[in-house]
Amino acid sequence: MLANLLVFDVGSTYTKLTAFRLEQGELQFVGRSQAATTIADIEVGIINARQSLVQSGVEVPADAKVFATSSAAGGLRMVALGYMPRVTAKAAKEVAMSAGARVLEIVSNEDLPEYRLEVLREIKPDIVLLAGGTDGGDQQSLIDNAHIIVQAKIKAVIIIAGNKDAQSQVAEIFAKHNIPYIRVPNVMPTIHELKVKPAREAIHEQFIKQITLAKGLNKLMDIVSDKKVMPTPGAVLMGAELLAKGTFQEEGVGDILVIDIGGATTDIHSVMPDLEKLTIEEKGLIVNNEKQPSYRTVEGNLGLRVSATGIVETVGPLGVLAKIGQNSEEFAEQLVAYTEYLEKNPDHISQTPQEKQFDLALAISAIEVALKRHAGYIAQDFNPVMGTIPGTPIGRDLRRVKYVIAVGGVFTHGTLADKQFILAEAFKNPGISLLPQKPQFIIDEQYLLYALGALGSKHADLCGKFAKKYFKMN
Structure with a gap:
């Protein structure tokens, strides 16, 4: 049977492939296959999964659309810095929920600056969620933590997601020290509201950049129809x-x-x-x-x-x-x-x-x-x-x-x-x-x-x- 929509899932153990047929406004499940994920070169597992599907009797035309998901990279290593511990923890957990990030540590202004610095240097995160202060509230914590990030000299992308009134000053600090950053709306603009989607999308973009560094996954990016994993x-x-x-x-x-x-x-x-x-x-x-x-x-x-x-x-x-x-x-x-x-x-x-x-x-x-x-x-x-x-x-x-x-x-x-x-x-x-x-x-x-x-x-x-x-x- 012919399949013109393919969805790969490159996991840490297995690479799964699900095949559908889209015809005359109807979606039909055609079949699925899987192969061992080949860590040395992930493309091999992708090819093996596709061959297994074809061997099961599924015909895949050259112009079939391809989509993909992955957990093979293990997720971005993330540290969250904020003002109040419970608020920061809440925001960090929600932002990381489906963005491809693992929250390894959460620190706040209740932690000594020396401890925050030590956490950053020991974990060496891929990404830092810099939160803190509702809009119109505390600004100093965001600025203080920006200076600590500079002092840590880590190779991480900083998501600036705190008090909107302090964001421009924080961005200037990072720009001065050539630290990559992305500004997004405050993840908690009021004590009643979480606005995590922009921060989540920013982390997702970083997730895609990271997994393309895994052997073979850059080739997966070449075949997916929407250039997204x-x-x-x-x-x-x-x-x-x-x-x-x-x-x-x-x-x-x-x-x-x-x-x-x-x-x-x-x-x-x-x-x-x-x-x-x-x-x-x-x-x-x-x-x-x-x-x-x-x-x-x-x-x-x-x-x-x-x-x-x-x-x-x-x-x-x-x-x-x-x-x-x-x-x-x-x-x-x-x-x-x-x-x-x-x-x-x-x-x-x-x-x-x-x-x-x-x-x-x-x-x-x-x-x-x-x-x-x-x-x-x-x-x-x-x-x-x-x-x-x-x-x-x-x-x-x-x-x-x-x-x-x-x-x-x-x-x-x-x-x-x-x-x-x-x-x-x-x-x-x-x-x-x-x-x-x-x-x-x-x-x-x-x-x-x-x-x-x-x-x-x-x-x-x-x-x-x-x-x-x-x-x-x-």
């Missing part, structure tokens, strides 16, 4: 937003939760379109809530291969085994040995019944922890500072979310019974967490959500229509 998590989130919010022609399906579990991380995305309608008073202080329409959390120590030991360290070996009804100390030792092996051999595919049971238990544990860290909770105590009493919902309230989409290798492969078991067990004991009360589980067996997100910028209506049909949401 999206960060994979950003593509997954955009796919979720397309479904939840809809397009001009296609109505959205409402609140969505996405579980994306991989070998290195477990990402949780939630999109709640109705939160866009809240007034400033209803939103409250930005630092006290998670009421933005789109929200993503990343658990970097919870993955089924590279970070498998992180799951055991977080939950405990017996806690992991409890997910499959085991409590043997002997099994616990074997589990620890298995996760240590996986960390050194991330390409390993479980072979024995015991290894497959271990994988199930690890997946359940990682998802349950990630969900509870993403979701809000019911307050148990009086807190006069936060203004809460027992029973008050705090954080992101997911109780009315209807659709839960499961993405990742564990949901692409394996039996349907195992996939359903993982999801049922992960949601089994919500405790005080504000998790969906009546979730409808949807498994992305073909791993298409990232591809729909990547295609959505060019074919939003078609992708929205296709996604509702594919996920059976009509």
Whole structure:
């Protein structure tokens, strides 16, 4: 069958390829393939994935449009500098959410200047998010931190995203010392508002520049039709937003939760379109809530291969085994040995019944922890500072979310019974967490959500229509 739209995803372990056919205003899934990502020369993995697709019987014409996402570069190393720690942390997390950046450290004016300088010199970030001060508020912190960046002598691009009244002076400081910078609107212009899109787009541009330095990825840039390579998590989130919010022609399906579990991380995305309608008073202080329409959390120590030991360290070996009804100390030792092996051999595919049971238990544990860290909770105590009493919902309230989409290798492969078991067990004991009360589980067996997100910028209506049909949401 002919495919005239291709979407590559160059990951750290595998390069995936999804093929579609666009004809007469209809989008049709044709097939998918994958090949090992060849770190020495990434182009080899790209070629192998394409050859595998063709060998499966898919015809790819020379003029097929190509789109791409990537997580192979690992994300930009980012440090955030700001005025108040909680505000800076909030802004940095939101800016990095889907821009291809990893927030390695957050420092504020509560930290000594010597410490801020030490952090910059030790981490050697690729990018620095320089925030601080609402518009009309504090200016000095932005200026002081600019001088610290100059003193650090790091090779980083600075995103100036603080008080608009201080930005021109900060830009002059960087220009004087030949430090590359990009000015964007204040990420937090008021205490009620986050404006992260311009900063996120600036970081995305830097992400593209960095990944083209990886061997072979510059050749991928040559073949993609829009000359863009999206960060994979950003593509997954955009796919979720397309479904939840809809397009001009296609109505959205409402609140969505996405579980994306991989070998290195477990990402949780939630999109709640109705939160866009809240007034400033209803939103409250930005630092006290998670009421933005789109929200993503990343658990970097919870993955089924590279970070498998992180799951055991977080939950405990017996806690992991409890997910499959085991409590043997002997099994616990074997589990620890298995996760240590996986960390050194991330390409390993479980072979024995015991290894497959271990994988199930690890997946359940990682998802349950990630969900509870993403979701809000019911307050148990009086807190006069936060203004809460027992029973008050705090954080992101997911109780009315209807659709839960499961993405990742564990949901692409394996039996349907195992996939359903993982999801049922992960949601089994919500405790005080504000998790969906009546979730409808949807498994992305073909791993298409990232591809729909990547295609959505060019074919939003078609992708929205296709996604509702594919996920059976009509």
